[in-house]
Amino acid sequence: MKNITRLTTGEALDDITLPPVSRMDLIKYSGSSGDFNPIHTIDEEAEKAGLPGIIAHGMWTMGNLAKLFTPYYEEGFIQDYQIRFSGMVFLDDVLTLKAEVEEHTDAYLYFRVRTVNQKGKDVIKGKVVFSKYE
């Protein structure tokens, strides 16, 4: 695990690559989040909506991306977390979570964060402001 408070501009947290997206992942997230929009779980409903297949909840992907910062809860916390949903996530996609330091000040670490699929396309991207304790 990297020492987050020593990171400098251009350095990154260790990437995390997730197992291929499964229907069970999305069924579980539907249950835990209360978002039962069927385009995330039922093929026919996704097709009726004009999609090639079920797609992940954007908030599932956003929830996953934040875990890059979870190990550092004693050093600080996520003060701002801003995401733009730029691409769809389909079953069996292999996603990689990334966070790179844009700026490091006395009080904050500013990260550019994104989740990339197996084709190298950003599916979500945005910013994290990590507020350091002390």
Added chain:
Amino acid sequence: MYKNMIGRKSEKVKNMVERGHVRRFVESIGDPNPIYVDEQTGEKSRYGGNIAPPTFPRVFDYGRVEGLNLPKKGLIHGEQSYHYERPLLVGEEIYCYTEVEDYYEKSGSNGRMGFLAVKRYGEDTDGNVIFTEKMTTIITETVRRAMNV
């Protein structure tokens, strides 16, 4: 139709950061870190208890804005942001409400799309804002036509 909703708010709703719900939520995003789920780890931490992850407010009830009706289907989640004063603590009560912040339309390759920006608030029992959340939802032309908005 959505323009005249700008500025409208819902009533505050009491929510609880429930231990079991936090556990299920972090498992569903593949992040069952002990700081979220293990009581001892929480007690020994600087928070004195377990915390909830930043996207957990997805589960809260924010009440209803009178007159704001959104279609069940055909919405696209465009942007989402959170601002925190501190992490949410497992076991605490949070009072939540929502406010329609903006509505505008833009023409794009898929016709004229509507953008609905909603701001949500979470306050502690003393009325201090702990987090705010902004969500932009895109309403496609097809859906707007069907709804006459």
